[in-house]
Amino acid sequence: MESKTYISYMQSPLGLLRIGGTKQGITEVNFCEKDAVPAEQTHEMPVCISDCVQQLEEYFAGKRHDFDLALAPAGTTFQKQVWQELQGIPHGKTTSYLAVSRAVSGEKAIRAVGAANGRNPICIIVPCHRVIGSDGSLTGYAGGLWRKEWLLRHEGALRTAAQISPF
Incomplete structure (x- = not known):
């Protein structure tokens, strides 16, 4: 059974980040261009994505050195x-x-x-x-x-x- 992938975007000091994830964990965090953001976005997000955004904000603010997130990258x-x-x-x-x-x-x-x-x-x-x-x-x-x-x-x-x- 395949999980639905959710996408969110976050502005960072280095540009826009695209954050993707499923209910199992984060599948992607990548830099992207503003024109890559779809006009309509879903507001339904699994907890892992909101946690990821929060932890990245803490990282960029210098308040976090380690991440505590479930990760689910696709790869060999x-x-x-x-x-x-x-x-x-x-x-x-x-x-x-x-x-x-x-x-x-x-x-x-x-x-x-x-x-x-x-x-x-x-x-x-x-x-x-x-x-x-x-x-x-x-x-x-x-x-x-x-x-x-x-x-x-x-x-x-x-x-x-x-x-x-x-x-």
Whole structure:
């Protein structure tokens, strides 16, 4: 039995966020353009979406470092393993694609880890922005590198050029 997906929108300091979820949990948090918002929206929302909006507001206000939400992202088993690993990166820390690759399935999977990271459907909450290049460079972010830099500065993880930790 398939659950109905609910969609809500939230204005953030980084632009508009599209938040999707079912009664089982959050399925997406993505940046979107204002013209992507439909004229008519349903006001019926599962609790997970209202909780998500509240927790994101607290995060942007600097009052929340960790999220406590039921997540239900769609993806392959490997992608879900990578996204689970990302959730272990603490607020205010960064790690490298190589470190995530080693933790998930070995160094040879680094490209697959990068691809899974780039397909993360739940930005900010599943902190793919905390993964940077081994040399400290801010490589790749689906929401744009300027947003990645903003998020890392907001979390205090980007004070100098290279602050990589294996978390």
